[in-house]
Amino acid sequence: xxxxxxxxxxxxxxxxxxxxxxxxxxxxxxxxxxxxxxxxxxxxxxxxxxxxxxxxxxxxxxxxxxxxxxxxxxxxxxxxxxxxxxxxxxxxxxxxxxxxxxxxxxxxxxxxxxxxxxxxxxxxxxxxxxxxxxxxxxxxxxxxxxxxxxxxxxxxxxxxxxxxxxxxxxxxxxxxxxxxxxxxxxxxxxxxxxxxxxxxxxxxxxxxxxxxxxxxxxxxxxxxxxxxxxxxxxxxxxxxxxxxxxxxxxxxxxxxxxxxxxxxxxxxxxxxxxxxxxxxxxxxxxxxxxxxxxxxxxxxxxxxxxxxxxxxxxxxxxxxxxxxxxxxxxxxxxxxxxxxxxxxxxxxxxxxxxxxxxxxxxxxxxxxxxxxxxxxxxxxxxxxxxxxxxxxxxxxxxxxx
Ligand code: PMP
Ligand code: GLU
Numbered sequence: 001x002x003x004x005x006x007x008x009x010x011x012x013x014x015x016x017x018x019x020x021x022x023x024x025x026x027x028x029x030x031x032x033x034x035x036x037x038x039x040x041x042x043x044x045x046x047x048x049x050x051x052x053x054x055x056x057x058x059x060x061x062x063x064x065x066x067x068x069x070x071x072x073x074x075x076x077x078x079x080x081x082x083x084x085x086x087x088x089x090x091x092x093x094x095x096x097x098x099x100x101x102x103x104x105x106x107x108x109x110x111x112x113x114x115x116x117x118x119x120x121x122x123x124x125x126x127x128x129x130x131x132x133x134x135x136x137x138x139x140x141x142x143x144x145x146x147x148x149x150x151x152x153x154x155x156x157x158x159x160x161x162x163x164x165x166x167x168x169x170x171x172x173x174x175x176x177x178x179x180x181x182x183x184x185x186x187x188x189x190x191x192x193x194x195x196x197x198x199x200x201x202x203x204x205x206x207x208x209x210x211x212x213x214x215x216x217x218x219x220x221x222x223x224x225x226x227x228x229x230x231x232x233x234x235x236x237x238x239x240x241x242x243x244x245x246x247x248x249x250x251x252x253x254x255x256x257x258x259x260x261x262x263x264x265x266x267x268x269x270x271x272x273x274x275x276x277x278x279x280x281x282x283x284x285x286x287x288x289x290x291x292x293x294x295x296x297x298x299x300x301x302x303x304x305x306x307x308x309x310x311x312x313x314x315x316x317x318x319x320x321x322x323x324x325x326x327x328x329x330x331x332x333x334x335x336x337x338x339x340x341x342x343x344x345x346x347x348x349x350x351x352x353x354x355x356x357x358x359x360x361x362x363x364x365x366x367x368x369x370x371x372x373x374x375x376x377x378x379x380x381x382x383x384x385x386x387x388x389x390x391x392x393x394x395x396x397x398x399x400x401x
Contacts, residue, residue: 008136008138010135011131011132011135012132012135012136013132015128015129015132016128016359016360016362016363017038017039017040017128017359017363018039020038020039020357020359021036021038021039021041021357023357024036024038024357027355032355033355034351034355034356034357035355035356035357035376035380035383035384035387036357036376037356037357037358037372037373037374037376037381037384038357038358038359038373039373040177040240040327040328040329040373040375041245041373041375042240042243042245042297042328042375043375043376043377043380044243044297044300045243046242046243046244046247046280047242047243047284047289047290047293047294049283049287049289049290050242050244050280050281050283050284050287050290051280052283053279053280053282053283053287054247054276054277054279054280056279057275057276057279057280058276062275062276062279063275063276064275065271065272065275066271066272066273066274066275066278067272068263068266068267068271068272069096069097069098069259069263069266069272070096070097070098070099070251070272070273070278071098071278071279071282072093073279073282074098074249074278074279074281074282074285075093075094075096075098075251076093077281077282077284077285077286078093078096078098078236078251078281078285079091079092079093079096079253080285080286081236081285081286082220082222082234082236082253083222085209085210085216085217085220085222086220086222086223087223089222089223091222091253094256094259095253095254095255095256095259096251096252096253096254096259097251097252097254097259097262097263097266098249098250098251098272098273098278098281099249099250099251099252099266099270099272099273100248100249100250100270100272100273100274101237101239101248101249101250101273102205102207102235102236102237102239102250102251102252103129103133103250104248104250104266104269104270105235105237105250105251105252105262106129106130106133106171106203106205106235106250106252107133107136108252108262108265108266109203109233109235109252109254109258109262110133110134110136110137110139110169110171110203111136111137111265112258112261112262112265113137113168113169113201113203113233113258114134114137114138114139114168114169114201115137115138115139116138116139117139117166118139118140118166118167118168118169119139119140119141119142119164119166119167119168119169120134120139120140120141120142120167120168120169120170120171121142121144121159121162121163121167121169121170121171121200122134122141122142122143122144122170122171123143123144123146123152123153123154123158123171123172123173123176124143124144124145124146124152124364124365124366125146125152125178125179125331125361125364125365125366125369126143126171126173126178126364126365127173127177127178127205127364128363128364130171130173131143131365134169134171139168139169140166142162142167143365144158144159144161144162145158145366146158146179146181148320151179151181151322151323151325152176152179152181152322152331153176153181153183153187154191155187155190156190156191156194159191159194160194163198167198167200168200168201169200169201169202169203170191170195170200170201170202170203171202171203171205172188172191172202172203172204172205172221173205173208174188174204174205174206174208174209174218174219174326175208175209175211175212175218175325175326175327176208176326176327176329177208177327177329178329178331178359178361178363178364178369178371179322179324179329179331180305180322180323180324180325180326180327180328180329180330180331181322181324181325181326182212182214182218182219182325182326183218183219184219185219185223185224188219188220188221188223188224189224189228192221192224192228192229192232193228195228195231196227196228196230196231199231200231201231201232201233202221202231202232202233203232203233203235204220204221204232204233204234204235205235206218206220206221206234206235206236207235207236207237207239207240207250208240208241208326208327208328209236209241209326210240210241210294210298211240211241211298211301211326211327211328212298212325212326213302213305213324213325213326214325214326218325218326220234221234222234230255231255232254232255233252233253233254233258234252234253234254235250235251235252236250236251236253237249237250237251238250238281238284238285240327240328241294241297241298242281242284242285242290242294243297244280244281244284247274247277247280247281248273248274248277249273249274249277249278249280249281249284250273300378301328301374301375303378304328304374304376304378304381305324305328305330305374307378307381307382307385308330308372308374308381308385309321309323309324309330311385311389312330312332315389316389316392316393316396318336318337318396319332319333319334319336319337319392320332320333320336321333328373328374328375329371329372329373329374330371330372330373330374331361331369331370331371331372332369332370332372333368333369333370334346334368334369334370334392335368337392337395337396338395338396341395342360342361342362342367342368343360343361343362343366343367343368343369343370344360344362344367346358346360346370346391346395347359347360347370349391349395350387350388350391353387353390353391353394354387354388354390354391355387356384356387356388358370358371358372358388359371359373372388
């Protein structure tokens with residue numbers, strides 16, 4: 001009998017998104033005809049100036065330990081980017097900690113703020129890692145189901161019904177993974193006022209902020225007055241908008257005492273983010289040419305979103321979905337296709353019949369749905385959607401028969 005694992009891992013499940021993507025990559029490498037629309041990873045290469053900046057940093061010997069909280073050049077570049085997206089609002093780079101991906105930033109924030117006996121509200125469906133990270137902090141994640149009539153977003157009424165004295169935090173994600181829904185400024189403000197009233201911390205994960213299909217970037221907590229930010233940690237990262245998933249650069253902006261505690265925590269775990277990657281990210285957040293590349297990538301995501309929405313509306317009009325206003329996910333409902341169909345059975349059937357990988361809604365807390373990442377080439381997307389629609393029709397026809 002092997003020794004039992006530590007109680008620290010009592011709730012731990014490996015990330016489903018990462019596992020499905022690994023399995024699909026394995027099948028592809030083995031020569032199978034598969035399309036991977038599972039993981040949320042841009043199909044674009046990291047823009048050339050960013051890659052060059054990393055090469056230059058390595059050549060210049062920037063290969064030793066980086067400062068624990070991140071290069072000041074990088075924190076300044078991220079702060080400037082956040083400030084520009086919020087109409088020039090002041091953002092202090094000294095209140096920011098750079099980490100090995102926003103996943104580590106989220107972990108630092110939860111581990112710093114929450115602990116045993118405390119609850120953290122998470123609007124659901126929710127990205128796979130939030131409940132796990134809250135569990136690792138020994139706090140209890142509480143999924144608050146979003147409203148179907150409202151793009152699966154939560155309102156203050158929903159939060160009220162989940163509230164108790166032990167609620168210490170709320171993790172918001174807008175634009176949202178897995179639904180693509182985006183909270184308006186008025187909605188964010190109402191939620192921030194609610195949190196302020198109850199002295200609840202908000203961790204606002206805005207990693208997809210730049211991938212927004214309305215005018216400009218999505219609304220942010222940084223668009224709200226200072227007093228609503230007293231208990232806010234804002235997460236922003238390079239992975240998605242800059243096509244830098246493998247570089248592992250993320251950041252958290254927090255009140256100074258929290259930023260200091262997160263830095264101290266990180267000084268005992270990773271020390272800090274990869275040094276050359278930090279220089280690459282300085283270019284990502286400050287080079288005008290990269291900004292143009294990002295604009296082009298966002299335009300491509302929008303085009304694919306339009307294609308998907310129009311194909312689903314015309315070819316399978318009975319299938320309900322959340323109209324995506326940001327990020328690069330399409331969340332559609334499968335339980336109405338035929339009795340007994342769940343996100344998990346649908347994804348299994350789709351992989352077996354047609355070789356397309358999607359993520360069952362179970363991974364996000366609601367198995368009536370399925371998530372598709374459309375961060376793949378237009379050609380792949382079109383071919384994969386042909387296959388998905390074929391399976392929806394076949395299952396639907398079996399019901400009709
Ligand atoms: N937040 C959300 C909502 C995400 O989808 C992801 C994707 N991995 C992350 C955070 C973490 O991103 P990363 O660690 O690559 O910065
Ligand atoms: N966030 C992406 C996703 O949801 C990447 C994988 C992960 O880290 O979960 O697919």
